[in-house]
Amino acid sequence: MTHSIWYKTKVFFGKNALEENKGELLSYGKKAFIVTGGSSAKKSGAYDDIINVLSKLEIEFEIFNEVENNPSVENVGEGGRRAREFGADFIIGIGGGSPLDASKAIAVLAANDIPSLELYNGNFKNEPKPIIAIPTTAGTGSEVTQYSILTRKDKETKMGIGGENLFPKLAFVDPKYTNSLPYQITINTGIDALSHAVEGYLSKRSIPYSDALAEKAIKFFGECLNDLTEDNITETTREKLMYLSMLAGIVIAHTGTTIVHAMGYSLTYFHDIPHGKANGILLEEYLKFNYSDAKEKIDNIINLLGVSSIEDFGNKVKQLIDTKVEISADEIDKYAEKSFLSKNAKNNIVEVTKEDLIGIIRNSIK
Ligand code: NAP
Ligand code: ZN
Numbered sequence: 001m002t003h004s005i006w007y008k009t010k011v012f013f014g015k016n017a018l019e020e021n022k023g024e025l026l027s028y029g030k031k032a033f034i035v036t037g038g039s040s041a042k043k044s045g046a047y048d049d050i051i052n053v054l055s056k057l058e059i060e061f062e063i064f065n066e067v068e069n070n071p072s073v074e075n076v077g078e079g080g081r082r083a084r085e086f087g088a089d090f091i092i093g094i095g096g097g098s099p100l101d102a103s104k105a106i107a108v109l110a111a112n113d114i115p116s117l118e119l120y121n122g123n124f125k126n127e128p129k130p131i132i133a134i135p136t137t138a139g140t141g142s143e144v145t146q147y148s149i150l151t152r153k154d155k156e157t158k159m160g161i162g163g164e165n166l167f168p169k170l171a172f173v174d175p176k177y178t179n180s181l182p183y184q185i186t187i188n189t190g191i192d193a194l195s196h197a198v199e200g201y202l203s204k205r206s207i208p209y210s211d212a213l214a215e216k217a218i219k220f221f222g223e224c225l226n227d228l229t230e231d232n233i234t235e236t237t238r239e240k241l242m243y244l245s246m247l248a249g250i251v252i253a254h255t256g257t258t259i260v261h262a263m264g265y266s267l268t269y270f271h272d273i274p275h276g277k278a279n280g281i282l283l284e285e286y287l288k289f290n291y292s293d294a295k296e297k298i299d300n301i302i303n304l305l306g307v308s309s310i311e312d313f314g315n316k317v318k319q320l321i322d323t324k325v326e327i328s329a330d331e332i333d334k335y336a337e338k339s340f341l342s343k344n345a346k347n348n349i350v351e352v353t354k355e356d357l358i359g360i361i362r363n364s365i366k
Contacts, residue, residue, distance in 0.1 A: 003207045005254070008167035009133075009144045011246065018046075018134065018172040022053040028130045028169065029089020032061040033110065035079055035103040040095040041065065044136035044177040050092060062086045064106070067095065070158060070268060070275065071102040072151040077116035080109020083129070090130040093168070096189065097140030097149070097275065100133050104148035104166045107131045119150070119161050133168035136177040138241035139189025139276055141196055141249015143171035151269065157338055158265040167253075175235070175242040183230045185274070186241070187320045190228065192276030193245035194221045195283060198301060199258040200251035202294050203347045210254040213247045215304060220244035222305040228320060259352060260286050262344040263361055266335035271325055281323045284314030285364045293350045325365045332361045 012021045025032075032054055034041075041047035054061050064079045079102060083091065088110050093103025105119055107128035114124070133143035142148075146167045149160045178186070197217035200210055220240045227237045264278035273281070287310045291298050298310070307313045317323070327335075336357035339345055345352055 005207070005209050006164070007250070008146070008164065008169075009171050010169065011144060011171045011173055013173045013243065013246065015174060015176055017174045018049050018053055021172065022057060024170055025053070025057060025059065025132065028132070030059055031087055031089045032059050032092050033083040033086055033088035033090070033106070033129075034061055034063045034092045034094060035067060035106055036063070036065050036094040036099045037067045037069070037096070038065060040099065040136045043180040044094075045180070046094045046134050046136055046174075046177050050094065050134065061092075062088070067099040067102040069098050070151045071098050071105075072153060073116045073119070074153075076102050076105035076109065076119075076150060079106040080116065083110035084113060088129055090132060092132045092134065094134045094136065096135070096137035097142045097192075100135060100140065100142035100168075101148040101150065103131055103133065104128070104142075104168075105150060105161065107166070120159070122161070122163060128165050131166070131168040133171045134177070135171070135173060135242075135245075137181060137185065137189040138175070138178050138238065138245040139192040141193060141245050141247075141252065143168055143173060144246055144249040145253045147252075157269050157342075171246075173242060173246055175239040178238050178242060179235075183233070186233060187228060188274045188276035188280070189245070190221070190224070190241050190276070191280035191283070191317070191321065193241065193248045194218065195260050195276070195279035196248035196252045196257065197221070197244065198283065198287075199260050199347075200248065200255040201297060201301065202290055202349050203255035203258050204349055205255040205347055207254060210251045214251045215300070217244040217247040217251065218301055218304040220247075222307075225305065225307075225316060256347045257344050258348040259339060259345050259357065259360070262339035262342040263335060263357060265342070266338055267325065270331065270335070271327070273325065277321050280317050280321045281325065282360060282364045283317060284310060285360045287313070289356065289360055290348070290350050323364065327361070327365055332358055335361060
């Protein structure tokens, strides 16, 4: 039981969290650089809230609203350049995981005029600018993690950077910002959060502390499962999804993700499948694959979700997302190879071979 528990982000959860705790922003300076996607900040209402708050606090701001979905190294490079030019004191990320992750990389580049590929070296001369996170999806938990996952066109995959100084200083987690999410994005992102809890629970690096949070997150997902019907997602369900996504973020901050994320990156990179959906496609076969080595924990997952078996869980997922994807044998081979070489794969409870990963992908897309 030798391990460290370190927590860095001050989280304000609940309705109007930003307005009610706005004074917290005053510690971070007078110039805020807002990082967001093309529409999420405005659609969610978070844009109006932050502008209102910054004006009241007399904090100057500039907006970079060009974050791509699954942001690339080049994309954050441009954001970093603009943040430096503006002379940002701190960075506010608003949106789903894409803008939040981008805001972390931009926080490094705002303080360091370096080529953006050097983000992966980890040795920055200057501390990243403080990061404030305002999530508008209930999925990635990026508001409470030290990871920034970026698309690497040179390597044809997604690769994360991570570091203690990338934890947001503050997170304003308000479920109302997810009311504007379209149904399918709600589902995909919710499944991503579940995937974090499940993979974290079954990670080689799991610890009793992360297990406690993972179990609660999985239970919350189970409580939402029957209510995830189109046009019928209540405020209570949205609140639970937001909460479990934050809990699952704290889980992976300690445990990392495993082979589901590793394989999912290829589905996103090569087939443009949204991140959470990609994980959802793989989850059932992942549980089956690990069952013999993690029987007790997987039985517990099934119980907490309120389903009767791994297959029953798989069927419920299939009602929520379309899991069929056309992938050739050669492509499967290539994705398995990439996943096998990834850092995440090393966290899996069962040591995996490339052939194991080929089998999981093949069975998942049938
Ligand atoms: P996303 O890519 O941030 O957003 C998906 C779509 O939803 C975008 O079109 C976005 O609009 C829209 N959207 C977001 N919030 C909305 C709202 N409230 N109302 C209406 N539309 C909204 O999706 P995500 O699943 O949250 O994030 C995925 C990214 O996070 C991936 O790059 C993944 O690798 C990363 N990730 C990071 C971590 C971590 O620990 N840091 C963990 C897991 C995943 P815009 O175009 O305006 O943005
Ligand atoms: Zn994820």
